Amino acid sequence: xxxxTRDSEPRRLAAEARDRVRFEEEALDLADQVYRVARRLVSxxxxxxxxxxxxxxxxxxxxxxxxxxxxxxxxxxxxxxNLNIDRARRRQRAPLEQPLEEGxxxxxxxxxxxxxxxxxxxxxVLERLSQDDxxxxxxxxxxxxxxxxxxxxxxxxxxxxxxxxxxIPIGTVMSRLHRGRRILKGELADRVGEA
Amino acid sequence: xxxxxxxxxxxxxxxLDRELSDEERRExxxxxxxxxxxxxxxxxxxxxRKFVRKCCEEPMPAELKAKLAALRTPL
Numbered sequence: 001x002x003x004x005t006r007d008s009e010p011r012r013l014a015a016e017a018r019d020r021v022r023f024e025e026e027a028l029d030l031a032d033q034v035y036r037v038a039r040r041l042v043s044x045x046x047x048x049x050x051x052x053x054x055x056x057x058x059x060x061x062x063x064x065x066x067x068x069x070x071x072x073x074x075x076x077x078x079x080x081x082n083l084n085i086d087r088a089r090r091r092q093r094a095p096l097e098q099p100l101e102e103g104x105x106x107x108x109x110x111x112x113x114x115x116x117x118x119x120x121x122x123x124x125v126l127e128r129l130s131q132d133d134x135x136x137x138x139x140x141x142x143x144x145x146x147x148x149x150x151x152x153x154x155x156x157x158x159x160x161x162x163x164x165x166x167x168i169p170i171g172t173v174m175s176r177l178h179r180g181r182r183i184l185k186g187e188l189a190d191r192v193g194e195a
Numbered sequence: 196x197x198x199x200x201x202x203x204x205x206x207x208x209x210x211l212d213r214e215l216s217d218e219e220r221r222e223x224x225x226x227x228x229x230x231x232x233x234x235x236x237x238x239x240x241x242x243x244r245k246f247v248r249k250c251c252e253e254p255m256p257a258e259l260k261a262k263l264a265a266l267r268t269p270l
Contacts, residue, residue, distance in 0.1 A: 017270065024267045031263055035255035049259050056263045107243075125239070126246045134250035152212060153244055154251055159214055178208055184247070 023063045027056065030073050037077060037155040041084050041147060043139050051087075055080035071161065078165045081147060088143050107185035107192075128192055137187035145180030148173050203233045211240055 031052070038055075039048040058079050059066075066075050138146060151162040152173075159177075163170045203226055209215050210223045227234045 020268060021270070028260070028264055028267075031260055032255050035259070036252065039253050039255075040251050045253075045256075049256070049262075052255075052259060053262055053266065057266045060266055060268060126242055129246070129250075131250040134247055138247065138251060154248055159209075159212065174208065177212075181208075185243075 019068075020063055023066060023068075024060060026072055027059055027063075027076060030076060031056070033073055033155075034076050034080065037150055038080055038084075040138060040150045040154055041081065041143070051080060051084055054083050058083070073155075074157065074161045074165055077151070077155065077157075078167075081151075081165055082167075084143075084147075107189040129188060133188065133191040137184055137191055140187045141180055141183050145176050145183055148176045149180045149184065152177060200230065200233050203227075203230065207233070207237065207240065211237070211244065 034055075035048065035052055038051050039045065042048050042051060055076065059076055062079075066072065138149070141149065147166060148162055151157045151165060152159070157165065159170050159173045163173045166173070168176075203223070206215065206219065206223050210220065215223060227237055
């Protein structure tokens, strides 16, 4: 081993440790935002906490595969959604087939009808739904569809980011969003009916 | 007229998700300005998304952050 190599090795290790610490700090700074999405990908807080810990443990182990300067939040969520999809497969939940003949106006019409007023303000129409109704309705959406809704509507990701995180084409993101939102509206409408 | 709004149906979702090009967005806004039916639906969809987002917010428990920090590689 030459003198130069011997001298450069500690420097390389020190630089690597600095990079790793920086990565870990940046990942932890994003934990609140990642949790906001994780919490709605699964049904319970306990599941979300387990998923977060599993995802962060994996992220810290494989930090070298992250390219600095790219979207770290999306990178973390890609790990997390892959873990979640694996868990769902292990549970072997059968894909839910739901009839979707209702139009997009179904929820609106139902809410409007429920308000017994033909010309109500759109935002006031939503006041008929409680937070539990919304959370319950979202949980009832099959996970393939719910994942894209959560990433785009709650995580504020673009279609392209959501496609990369879930490793599916953008066209699939769009069609799942469209169908998923219709299922969500159907679930919400059911809850208005129960009120 | 509902029957004439097929184009709007197609662009409503990417418009709400801010995924249209500038030109497509202008086209969508022009349509919404002249079509009360679509404008009303657009407002409802927009409110619904904001409402779902607000209802689904749940802050991360403080103890979870500590658990995540403990997963860091020791120096």
